[in-house]
Amino acid sequence: MNQFRLLHFFQPRYREVMDANAPDVVAALVDAGALVVNPLRDAPASVTGGFREGDECHDAITARRPVAEAAIARVAAATDNLEVRRGVGVVGLLTRDPTAAGVPHVVGVRTDGGEDVLADVVVDSAGRRSTLPTWLTDIGAQPPVEERADCGFVYYGRHFRSNDGSVPMAFGPFLQEYGTVSVLTLPADNGTWGVGLVASAKDKAMRSLKNLDVWTNVISSMPLCAHWLDAEPIDDRVAVMAKIEDRHRSFVLDGDPVATGVVALADSWACTNPSVGRGISIGTIHAVGLRDLLHEMPADPVALQQQWYDMTMATAEPWYRSTLAFDEGRLAEVDALLEGRPLEPTPGFEIGKALGAAAGKDPEILRALLDVVNVLALPDEVLGRPGVFERVVELGGGWRDEQLPGPSRDELVALVS
Ligand SMILES: Cc1cc2nc3c(=O)[nH]c(=O)nc-3n(C[C@H](O)[C@H](O)[C@H](O)COP(=O)(O)OP(=O)(O)OC[C@H]3O[C@@H](n4cnc5c(N)ncnc54)[C@H](O)[C@@H]3O)c2cc1C
Structure with missing residues (x-):
């Protein structure tokens, strides 16, 4: 992976x-x-x-x-009734009598070893690179409707380890925005942690962040983050990841499933830019919904597809859309900064920025922000609580003038040149 x-x-x-x-x-x-x-x-x-x-x-x-x-x-x-078959790849779907004309019914999968594995329901959880649409068209189904966009961010990360099992003290949120770049400082297991820079793929000047010295100089220039480098590095280089897509698939078109007997779970269904670290939480919410649905196991395969679609729309879809809106807003902000023009944010992005700025000034608003960041409550729900919206506007409305201490764009460009 x-x-x-x-x-x-x-x-x-x-x-x-x-x-x-x-x-x-x-x-x-x-x-x-x-x-x-x-x-x-x-x-x-x-x-x-x-x-x-x-x-x-x-x-x-x-x-x-x-x-x-x-x-x-x-x-x-160690789980009963669960067989994990490592190193075995699925290469396609098996079908029997179609549910309706043009709606194949899936009854299992074929492996790369040529084995046929039968199932009451096939769950595709093959991640963001899942080839389910191709498998579906191979069996005569309509392809799902896909929305796709390169999320536009590039990640430059490195891991560190302390010599006493501790992790550095956080002087700000785990994701901090510094104009055209963001910084991730993520504590992890056994006295380890990760430090990452996130830049726009359009930002050619930042491409030299893959160079270890350049990357180190940039993090070192940020007073709230520099101390996260004071330890033994675990990786000998900067790990780079680009071309990460936001991608969403709909398998029920105008109320009719493209196929029955197969469902897409988690990233196979929809995946987003990982800088807000939500994919695993969203996938887990989705998986619990599927577990509950399969406990009921509607006898009618079409009903199963429709109920899965409804469940997905009610549980995971709002998180996907909210994450996508954040990405689009942040990318628009970075683009405006790179092009030297004023930002015209959407109302949702504007209030999100204000929420972030207000959180450090009021413990109640801090909890409201954490509810959103921690995937516990959606922004609309949080802002709909009595008095929260008004307080966010009052305390956070001036977010444009409250930047974190760090290099200006010119200083940043000088550091990466
Ligand atoms: C760079 C990056 C950083 C991320 N950081 C975070 C984070 O900090 N927090 C967070 O919550 N989320 C993060 N995510 C998102 C998170 O990784 C995914 O949302 C999550 O892993 C989705 O789980 P999944 O089971 O759907 O897919 P995956 O975890 O991708 O698992 C898919 C599995 O299917 C297997 N597979 C694929 N094709 C086949 C096949 N044909 N046959 C058999 N097996 C197959 C793969 O080998 C893999 O084991 C990040 C993603 C990326 C790209």
Whole structure:
């Protein structure tokens, strides 16, 4: 998987869903050295108002991706009635009598070893590179409707390890915006953490961030982040990732499924720019919805597709759309800065920026912001709470004049030249 070596953070929603549905996974993550982190516990009481009852919902359990995957795989291996077949690839779908003309019914998959594996329902969870649309057209189905856009960001990341198991103190949020670039500082397992720079793919000047010295100089120029480099690096170079797409698929067109007996889960259904670290939480919300639906298992395969579509629209879709809106807004902001023109943000992006600026000034608004960031409540829900919108506008309306301390664009360009 292409995300294996890049920075990761598992948002609190993931921990919440796992606590409720798969506590063995949480225990395995803890055993593997995963870090439990909560800004309301760790940040100064002057900012948080002190840790309160209910703030545990903001506990995240997080680790580097390979560490988390190994822990989760151990739980899977010990789970009854679950067979994991490593190294086996699926190459296509098997069908029997179609449900209707032009609507094939899937009854299993063919592997790259030529084996046919039958199933009541095939769940495609092959990730952002899933080739399900091709498999569907191969069996005579209409392709799903796809929305696709290069999210426009490039990631430059590196991991570090302390010599005493500690992680650096955060002097700001894990994702900080510095004009045309953003910085990720993500604590992880066993005294490790990741530091990343996120730039626009259009920003040619920033392409030299793949050079270790350049990358180091840029992070070092940011007073709130520089101390995250004071440790032993784990990677000998900067890991770079580009051309990450926001991609969404609809498998029910005008109320009719393109096929029956097969469903797309998590990134196979929709995937977004990872800088806000939501993919795993959204995928987990989606998976729990599928589990619940399959417990009922409607006898009619068409009903299953329609109910899965409705479930997806009600649970995961709002998070996809909200994340996409954030991406588009941030990219528009970066573009405006690069082109030297004023930003004309959407109302949603404007209020989101104000929410971020207000959060450091009012513990209630901080909790509202964390609800959104941690995938616990959508922006509209948070802003609809009594008094929140007004307070956000009052305290955060001046966000344009409240930039984090760091290099100006000219200084940044000088650092990367
Ligand atoms: C650079 C990067 C950083 C990210 N950082 C974060 C983060 O910090 N926090 C977060 O929440 N999300 C993050 N994400 C998103 C997150 O990785 C995904 O949302 C999540 O992994 C989706 O899970 P999935 O099970 O759908 O797919 P995946 O985790 O991609 O798993 C798909 C699996 O299917 C297998 N597979 C593929 N094709 C076949 C086939 N034909 N036959 C058999 N098996 C197949 C693959 O080998 C893989 O094991 C990041 C993504 C990227 C790209």
